[in-house]
Amino acid sequence: MRPKQTLVLGLILLVPVLAFLFLKSFGTNRYALPTYLPDHVDSTQVDGKWQRDTVFHQIGDFRLPAQSGREVSQAELADKGLYVASFFQTGNANYQRLNTQLMRVQEKFRREPRVRMASFSVDPTHDSVAVLSRYAEQFGAIAGKWFFLTGDEASLNKVAAQEFRLPLIDGSTSGSLNSQQVFLVDKDRRVRGIYNGTSEKEINRLMTEIEVLLYTYDHE
Structure with missing residues (x-):
């Protein structure tokens, strides 16, 4: 075989390999989800050189x-794969819109057992278990899929302010700010996405990023 023909054949064989490596690298970089809520920066020594690594917050235990x-x-909530966390107050128009958007998330992942949803009440004095039961029925919450959670004010304060770092007014959950925010929490209890829960566009992004996270679980 002539040298020129050998070179052409080599290039033909090399192109698919280069294309695969490019697409693999592009896909990894393009679709890697960020991690939110940094806790602190650790310094470790590797081969005589100091490296700084950000340690991200893990959502603490609650019941x-x-x-x-x-x-x-x-x-x-986290044992099967991931969950979507939100904060709401019955009777507030913003929370009505938020939960209407979350209905879309539930419907899209209805048959995906690794996706769960947790909506925390920010008004525990009003939102008893009985009230939440009616509210869950109103929004078609599937048992074992979408949980509406309440509790005493101290416990809810801890979840909202300390774990998800929502600012509170006068230390009260009933006055929590930015509670239209929705959080995507992975199986390692780290926040991988924060969204405006009243925005259709933002919830579309949430659903896309849930699929990305599930894909990474399937291809670890």
Whole structure:
């Protein structure tokens, strides 16, 4: 075989390999989800050189009563893959819009057991288990899929302010700010996305990023 023909054949064989490596690298970089809520920066020494790594917050354990009266824990929500967390107050128009958008998330992942949803009440003095049961029914919450959670004010304060870092007015959950925010929490209890829960566009992004996260689980 002539040298020129050998070179052409080599290039033909090399192109698919280069294309595969390019697409693999592009896909990894393009679709890697960020991690939110940094805790601190650790410095470690590798081969005589100091490297700085950001340590991200992990959502702490909690156990709160749901609309069924049964207590639901952080471990139960995260053990299958991921969950979507939100904060709401019955009777407020913003929360009506938020939960209407979350209905779309539930419907899209209705048959995906690794996706769960947790909506925390920010008005525990009003939102008893009985009230949450009616509210869950109003929005078609599927048992074991979408949990409406309440509890005492101290416990809800801890979840909202310390774990999800929502600012509170006068230390009260009923006055929490930015509570239209929705959080995507992965199986390692880290926040991988923050969204405006009243925005259709933002919830579309949430659903896309849920699919990305599930894909990474399938291809670890």
